[in-house]
Amino acid sequence: MQSVLVRHEVAEDERCYQWQVALYFGGPWTISQQSLIDRKAIEWDCSVELALNHYFRNFVGGCATNTNEDGKNYFDLSIFIHTHLRDVYSPKVRIDSYLMNGYRYPRVVLEHGYILDKNKHKRFFLKDEVIDYIGQSIEMDSEYEYIEFKRVKNL
Numbered sequence: 071m072q073s074v075l076v077r078h079e080v081a082e083d084e085r086c087y088q089w090q091v092a093l094y095f096g097g098p099w100t101i102s103q104q105s106l107i108d109r110k111a112i113e114w115d116c117s118v119e120l121a122l123n124h125y126f127r128n129f130v131g132g133c134a135t136n137t138n139e140d141g142k143n144y145f146d147l148s149i150f151i152h153t154h155l156r157d158v159y160s161p162k163v164r165i166d167s168y169l170m171n172g173y174r175y176p177r178v179v180l181e182h183g184y185i186l187d188k189n190k191h192k193r194f195f196l197k198d199e200v201i202d203y204i205g206q207s208i209e210m211d212s213e214y215e216y217i218e219f220k221r222v223k224n225l
Contacts, residue, residue: 087221088184091220091222092225095175095214127165130163133208146158149204155194
């Protein structure tokens with residue numbers, strides 16, 4: 071019987087799937103969302119940049135933690151929609167920000183570039199197209215512009 075602790079080697083071209091996936095977003099792309107951010111900045115007596123990042127963090131954070139009756143969150147369901155794989159779990163999600171041209175914008179970071187089956191043993195690599203679909207889904211639901219994603223070793 072083979073030990074479950076046996077280390078499986080990953081092919082060189084598959085190592086990038088173990089890296090984190092960072093999805094980069096810009097500001098609101100609709101007038102209504104921009105108006106909401108402006109109103110929140112005035113209401114909270116803070117910068118538009120702070121309100122923009124705070125509002126995005128709350129929206130995506132809610133998507134990552136709120137689950138349906140099956141225990142699936144927004145990211146699990148989004149992956150199911152784009153891959154047609156049932157009973158899979160998305161990577162852990164972290165929301166932070168990045169600096170571009172002196173301004174801070176929101177970023178979503180997936181812990182790694184693969185999803186797990188329902189028993190959390192088998193891995194399925196997230197293809198670039200699926201990651202782009204996830205970014206575009208967040209863009210449509212949050213009304214923040216999705217710019218690009220990058221696979222990075224460490225953030």
